[in-house]
């Protein structure tokens with residue numbers, strides 16, 4: 001019998017201040033050096049990476065089987081910061097199984113959810129606490145922090161989704177967000193940068 005028939009119900013605790021999830025969570029840290037080639041300003045990227053390689057974001061994922069029928073969930077904490085004028089962001093991905101949707105709910109801080117699809121459409125959604133965004137099947141997604149505090153959101157997605165990072169690494173994300181006159185400005189972007 002598969003493991004899903006034998007799992008007992010459980011709960012985790014999400015610290016709404018830090019975004020950390022109490023046991024049993026799996027933690028992942030992405031430093032700037034893990035995001036090579038993704039930001040536009042290569043000089044600023046090299047300088048920042050050499051001067052301490054800051055943590056850009058952390059992910060705390062609830063441990064459940066990555067299979068059909070289960071729901072995966074995590075918190076993501078994007079730290080405040082910029083590479084040049086571009087705000088710190090997540091790598092961004094399509095789901096490997098593209099007909100898999102996802103929900104992101106902002107818990108703290110402020111940022112954007114960027115979305116793009118293979119038909120060339122793109123969207124941006126402002127994320128502030130209480131905003132719960134629906135990422136439909138077939139849409140790539142990336143988040144970024146436009147504030148001066150950590151931006152924290154909770155995500156839920158099907159267990160058999162998988163992640164395709166290569167498409168975004170190769171083609172870039174169709175939208176980028178830069179600081180302009182002290183405010184975020186969303187720009188269409190063609191190619192890696």
Ligand code: PAN
Nearest residue numbers: 059074076090091092093155157
């Ligand atoms: C999220 C993301 C998380 C980190 O859990 O995986 O926010 O972003 P990257 O995976 O793009 O580095 C999700 O969308 N899961 O499917």
Ligand code: ZN
Nearest residue numbers: 095102141157
């Ligand atoms: Zn996803």
